[in-house]
Amino acid sequence: MLVLGIETSCDETACAVVQNGRRVLSNVIFSQVTIHQKTGGVVPEVAAREHAVKIIPVLEEALKKAKISLTDIDAIAVTKGPGLQTSLLTGVNCANTLALLLKIPLIPVNHIEGHIYANFLQTSARWWKLPKFPIVVLTASGGHNELILWKNHGVYQFLGSTLDDAAGEAFDKVARLLGLPYPGGPHIEKLAKKGNPNIFPLPLPYPKTFDFSFSGIKTAVLYLIRDLTKGNKRPLTTRERINIAASFQKVICEVLIAKFLKAAEKFGVHEIHLAGGVSANRYLQRRVQHALQKPNRFRFPPLPLCTDNAAMIATAGFYKLKKHPMKYKKWQPVISDPNLKIRNW
Ligand code: KG4
Ligand code: ZN
Secondary structure, three states: OEEEEEEOOOOEEEEEEEEOOOEEEEEEEEEOHHHHHOOOOOOHHHHHHHHHHHHHHHHHHHHHHHOOOHHHOOEEEEEEEOOOHHHHHHHHHHHHHHHHHHOOOEEEEEHHHHHHHHHHOOOOOOOOOOOOOOEEEEEEOOOOEEEEEEEEOOEEEEEEEEOOOOHHHHHHHHHHHOOOOOOHHHHHHHHHOOOOOOOOOOOOOOOOOOOEOOHHHHHHHHHHHHHHOOOOOOOOOHHHHHHHHHHHHHHHHHHHHHHHHHHHHHHOOOEEEEEOHHHHOHHHHHHHHHHOOOHHHEEOOOHHHHOOOOHHHHHHHHHHHHHOOOOOOOOOOOOOOOOOOOOOO
């Protein structure tokens, strides 16, 4: 079965073709990052306009790369939310129209569920097998941070989430304080490689539950910079910037890992997964790997599937359709929902 995935929830226009929920035939992403770097973040109206311009060329390229035509597609999966309303509309309108014309099933997908399904996409690793439930999955992105006990397809128990900023948001905000471009995560990671994380210890915000809180670290970095520069009287030195990046990365990863492993232990799961933009962080991946006794139970998506893409949406859609084939038989328009919550299905 060939599923076309469409994703436009924020600032990436993406289309992908996935076979049987696991084989990526194409995964085309047009990133608006260079456009939004000028403003230091996503301006919704600008993002919406770019989606409208790019959606058809991205769709055409995805079909071409997969070496198929529109009529070969068996179903369409589209991001319904959460995200920016004006961005979601382009993907949803495109998917609604295509599914109506092609008379094929149309499956709405929650963007965060898409992220966690990225680990169901086959990689080139020799040991690759389909993941085995139950799984503890930590998804950390720019807009969300969820710790989930994933019992089966569409069966979730929510363990914790962020009380304020998401981990990726903290990376982006601290990057801005350090004068780094948007999105900040990869830039902080690069800078931190040369740094000593112990020079400027930052406080660990550590709620007792499985929840997270990251706005305090951002404020601590702000005060640290103020102290070092004597109230912004001088710029930070390169060494100071490097060491702050290293401390920040260390502290944020320590909190994520501690809760993640505690949940895995408590629920005795088969596998533990990372997902979402922050899971692209190699320092985080390595630290989890070192902390585990059985590293092959640990998965994270390959780099292009960590951040926003449509292959993850297609695979989530595939499993929803497989479980409820009748539900999606008759065409029903997908209505975008910027505040969509994950529900069991
Ligand atoms: O999943 P994603 O592409 O979009 C959302 O759904 O939010 O995640 C984007 C977030 C950004 O905050 C970005 O700074 C962060 O993921 N990110 C990283 C890395 N690559 C992307 N954070 C830390 N280290 C990275 N290497
Ligand atoms: Zn995302």
